[in-house]
Amino acid sequence: MRWIVFPFFIMPSLTYAQEAAELTLVKQVFAELQPRSIRWNREYCGYIGYDADGTLSASRPTPGKRDACLPDDPENLGTIVASYHTHGAFSPDHANEVPSGEDMEGDEGEGIDGWVATPGGRLWYIDTxxxxxxxxxxxxCLPMDEDFQPGDMGHIAQSYSYDALVKKLEDGGV
Known part of the structure; x- marks a missing residue:
């Protein structure tokens, strides 16, 4: 949450209700997509935004590849606020328990934030x-792959700057 500071008081720039509604929607989207993403070992992606009536909504998910996904232009959203995507099934050959540098770069390039679900059931938020x-x-926290192996990527921090994330992934995820 960002804060706006005035001489005599502080107020959040987004209301808690807006943030809570987005998180609830994202968890619902991933609850439905995660099992499919894991079963077919492919990413699914889309957007979160507001429809013509001002209702917070998700676009229809686009199926991607094993390690990439390019969402279709959303037909139901007038304003896009974030992307969302899954990371497919667990694999010891992929560092898929954290967002990638490319995930962060893609959202930054679109001027939106992002949400990522991992095979271990983690939920990540990308602040661009x-x-x-x-x-x-x-x-x-989200549906997870029954083959997931905790600790496969070593220690997973609560947050990463872009540079720290890229370094972790260059070092093999550990």
Missing amino acids: EDMVTTQICGIG
């Missing part, structure tokens, strides 16, 4: 203004 990704909830 500060280029920081934060783990909103940990292992098992």
